Each structure stands twice: as C-alpha cells, then as structure tokens.
Amino acid sequence: MLDSGVFGDIQRGTVCIEDIEVGMSRGLRKVIEDADLEMFGRISGDRNPVHFDDDYARDTIFGGRIAHGMLTASLISAVIGEQLPGHGTIYLKQSLTFLAPVRPGDLVEASVTVAAIDYGKRRVTLDCVCLVEGKPVLKGEAMVLAPSAKFD
Numbered sequence: 001m002l003d004s005g006v007f008g009d010i011q012r013g014t015v016c017i018e019d020i021e022v023g024m025s026r027g028l029r030k031v032i033e034d035a036d037l038e039m040f041g042r043i044s045g046d047r048n049p050v051h052f053d054d055d056y057a058r059d060t061i062f063g064g065r066i067a068h069g070m071l072t073a074s075l076i077s078a079v080i081g082e083q084l085p086g087h088g089t090i091y092l093k094q095s096l097t098f099l100a101p102v103r104p105g106d107l108v109e110a111s112v113t114v115a116a117i118d119y120g121k122r123r124v125t126l127d128c129v130c131l132v133e134g135k136p137v138l139k140g141e142a143m144v145l146a147p148s149a150k151f152d
Contacts, residue, residue: 012083013087015146
C-alpha cells in the first residue's frame with residue numbers, strides 16, 4: 001500500500017515487532033529532482049558526470065542523465081526508517097538489484113512488504129521495490145531488527 005502523498009507527506013511512526021504481520025506493506029512516492037542529485041552528489045562524493053553532464057550522459061548506454069542508484073535505494077531506507085517498522089529500526093542487511101535507470105523528473109514509488117518474521121530475534125525480512133511508471137527499477141530484500149513495545 002503506497003501512501004498517497006509525496007516524500008514529505010508520508011505517515012511516520014513505528015510498528016513494533018509484536019504488531020508486524022507477513023504481507024504488511026508501506027511506501028512513499030518521490031519525484032527525483034536535479035536538486036536531489038546535486039545534494040546526493042555532495043553528500044556521497046559521487047560526482048560521476050552521468051548524473052550531472054547532459055553532453056557526457058547522452059553518449060552513455062543510458063542516452064541521458066540518470067539518478068544515482070543509491071539515491072533511489074535511499075527511498076527504501078526512508079520507508080523502513082519512518083514507516084515499517086519505523087522509528088527505532090536497525091538495518092542488518094540489504095540486497096539490491098538495479099533493473100532500469102531513474103531519470104531526473106521521474107516519480108519513484110518505493111515500497112516494502114513483510115516477507116518473513118523471526119519474532120524471537122525481532123528480525124523482519126522485507127521485500128523491497130522501486131517503480132517508475134509501474135515498472136520496477138530496483139528490487140531487493142532487507143533484513144532489519146524491529147523495535148519492540150517491551151523495550152520502550
């Protein structure tokens with residue numbers, strides 16, 4: 001289930017391990033803007049011209065500028081850290097497969113769905129996907145340590 005708003009308009013909070021069920025899903029939508037590429041390039045140090053230089057990028061296999069793959073992946077992190085499980089969640093691991101480029105101006109829909117739960121260890125496995133125009137551009141799996149109401 002994707003939230004209806006843009007990035008800043010997502011439901012924030014926590015779903016504790018005791019309340020998580022297989023099949024639960026959360027997500028967000030975000031238009032990737034030139035300012036996002038610029039900021040991500042400054043933060044990460046990744047100034048690859050495929051992200052910033054139209055002339056350079058036109059001659060690549062992408063035929064134009066693309067967003068950083070990890071910028072797209074960071075939307076998955078936002079869903080996990082803000083929605084499911086949410087605040088207090090600790091990342092344990094993440095696998096990613098990049099399927100198609102994301103371009104400036106694209107609306108990315110990022111979502112996670114609970115695939116498995118180990119209640120004893122508080123570990124949650126999440127299927128992760130990012131879509132542009134309904135087509136997957138990124139897929140992966142995350143394992144996180146979910147917060148517990150028993151430890152508040």
